[in-house]
Amino acid sequence: MPRPCGAKDHRLFPITFEPKGIVFLSDEQAKQLSNVTVQPCDVLLNITGASIGRVTTAPSEMAGARVNQHVAIIRPIKELNAQFLSKFLASPVIQRIVDEVQVGAAREALTKGMIEKFEIPLPLPAEQKRIVTKADELMGLCDRLEAQQQERTTKHAALTRASLARFADAPTLPFLFDPSCAIPPAELRKSILTLAVQGKLVPQDPKDVPAQPAVANIEKERERLIAAKQFRRSQLPGPPEKGPFNIPETWLWMHLSWQRDA
Numbered sequence: 001m002p003r004p005c006g007a008k009d010h011r012l013f014p015i016t017f018e019p020k021g022i023v024f025l026s027d028e029q030a031k032q033l034s035n036v037t038v039q040p041c042d043v044l045l046n047i048t049g050a051s052i053g054r055v056t057t058a059p060s061e062m063a064g065a066r067v068n069q070h071v072a073i074i075r076p077i078k079e080l081n082a083q084f085l086s087k088f089l090a091s092p093v094i095q096r097i098v099d100e101v102q103v104g105a106a107r108e109a110l111t112k113g114m115i116e117k118f119e120i121p122l123p124l125p126a127e128q129k130r131i132v133t134k135a136d137e138l139m140g141l142c143d144r145l146e147a148q149q150q151e152r153t154t155k156h157a158a159l160t161r162a163s164l165a166r167f168a169d170a171p172t173l174p175f176l177f178d179p180s181c182a183i184p185p186a187e188l189r190k191s192i193l194t195l196a197v198q199g200k201l202v203p204q205d206p207k208d209v210p211a212q213p214a215v216a217n218i219e220k221e222r223e224r225l226i227a228a229k230q231f232r233r234s235q236l237p238g239p240p241e242k243g244p245f246n247i248p249e250t251w252l253w254m255h256l257s258w259q260r261d262a
Helices: 027-032 082-090 092-102 112-116 125-169 185-197 212-227
Strands: 043-046 055-057 071-074 119-122 252-255
Touching (some): 043 082, 055 082, 071 112, 082 092, 082 119, 082 185, 092 185, 212 252
Antiparallel strands (some): 043 071, 119 252
């Protein structure tokens, strides 16, 4: 199942996959769950319970696995990079939607209809890769920063204990502590993901063409899949003209309903 990396907030960034809690299925059980078969690069989203909102990209070794009712499989079309989609789903704009789902009802869940309505910003594939690379680089720096802050906290706690012991021996001796002021890595991760999905993390390439041709290809492929009964026709309209935030002129908005059924 998707898991948080260490003690970090599991919903601030795409997370790794840990084979914890996996159970063996017989051939008969697996056959009954053939409609929830995982493929490499599927995006897995927890939709119920305490882990709601967790997201990861399925590794190649998970091919052929099945998921339970707590996990939704999102299978991106070729024009949408799975890692970019994971980062968008982990970004504050989507996590706010997840938080609203949980308000006032402990057992609320994300439904398929709700997920389909998510509005996804669509850069060209080359720019998606640039964004993913830069975001991963900055997330690595966040990991280093967090490790340094944890080490600093541990040392500060040891210094505090030693100082208190000295103070007990000489209670009139003044001790002043100046705690370090630093930006929490959790807040940095939020900013990184927000900038990434808004097209502000990497410079825009003037050679990039608008995303309209890519959307035309998406529509053509979708019609082919509908005709082959591998895709159902969505009741939602085409790409929304405006989303929850401004995006570069070469990008477009699309509904997540433009994805294949898993």
